[in-house]
Amino acid sequence: MQRRYISLVAAGVALGTTIALTGCGNTAGSDGVNLRLVAADYGNGAENSSQKYWDELADAFEAGNPGITVDVEVHSWKDVDRKVAEMVAEGNAPDIAQIGAYADYAEQDRLYPVDELVKIPTQANFLPELSEAGQTERVQYGLPFAASTRLLFFNEELFTDAGIEPPQDWSQLRAAAERLKARGVKYPFALPLGSEESQAEAMIWMLSGGGGYRDRNGGSYEIDSERNIGTFTWLRDKLVGPGLTGPVAPGKLDRAQAFEAFTRGEVGMLSGHPTLMQRAEEKGIEVGMVPMPGVDGEARASMGVADWMMAFRQNGHRREIGRFLDFAYSDENVLEFSDRYDILPVTVSASEAMAADDEHKRLWKFLEALPTSELYPSGEVSWAKVSASVKRNIGDAVAPKGDPAAVLTRIANDAAKAESEADRR
Known part of the structure; x- marks a missing residue:
């Protein structure tokens, strides 16, 4: 059959695999x-x-x-x-x-x-x-x-050279980043809180710190909870402040930039998903993966998308x-x-x-992590505006003179406004 191409990407090369034909049936009454x-x-x-x-x-x-x-x-x-x-x-x-x-x-x-x-x-x-x-x-x-789910990715060669093991909690993560920095690694821990997909990176860390966007029963937003404020305060003081997140400020670093740096061997650790694994291995990077560390051990939940x-x-x-x-x-x-x-x-x-x-x-x-993962509150009409607010603001929370409480309150206020607008529709 001659396909009518209407997309931005041409598809003129035949594929080596075959899509299954099972499930086809008679379509009487569906002509045209x-x-x-x-x-x-x-x-x-x-x-x-x-x-x-x-x-x-x-x-x-x-x-x-x-x-x-x-x-x-x-x-x-x-x-x-x-x-x-x-x-x-x-x-x-x-x-x-x-x-x-x-x-x-x-x-x-x-x-x-x-x-x-x-x-x-x-x-x-x-x-x-x-x-x-x-x-x-x-x-x-x-x-x-x-x-997909998110795991902590690490460059196995860089870890071996630095004589460190995959971190199991925040203190070990910081210690590993310090060793990597001492060895001249450009991004000991890449923290992409730029505008591209910072709502994901923020959620990964919220879950790691025992918090999240919403309460654990899936109710109201709790963006400015004590747990979340504590998480971004730790990031500001223990990772960003000591220069363990690389030469680009987290608020200016997009996920695509961080992933590309990982495939070049410039990143010691970052939060990654399955597609990055494939891309890194194609560039010869030996990728290690462990669950995201929490404050005192493995995070209570991984982030799912x-x-x-x-x-x-x-x-x-x-x-x-x-x-x-x-x-x-x-x-x-x-x-x-x-x-x-x-x-x-x-x-x-x-x-x-x-x-x-x-x-x-x-x-x-990744598959093992999916059943216990937490997803964005994508069923909420307010989520699109909340996500946009996170992208605009969250990088400020970890800046050297940033105020995590003030930034998270700003996002929480945007969330409350978005919910109110949705309720009035």
């Missing part, structure tokens, strides 16, 4: 339906762009579902959320979007609930913690698409969208995507298959 899918790019160049995955998946789906075509548009993570928002604002919503957040669209009644889209076995197969995170007002609108699939009501293609999603979430297709991008599967059956297969051993530590 064209679905538009807008998705994020998990690749780092044309050779491994997500466009290739989606086009191959679409071709396999169309082969078993005559009368339904799927056009795919892939954008970088920097652009995809904005692109979808613009489409919706222009009255040209895609049928399916695979992006970072769904709650605003659900609150505006623009999305189909998941139970109106996919078959019961598909919905029941999502990992429970991810299904819950996909809910707004106890109704699931977000289908988890890809997941999920990206979301959602279906817009605008074009009325509920049945056809559901058929495509049932197909996309088959074990074979979920595992195929996970394999290509070192991403964790979001379904129970695919997770069990990964855990039982030695070919996936490199991801087992």
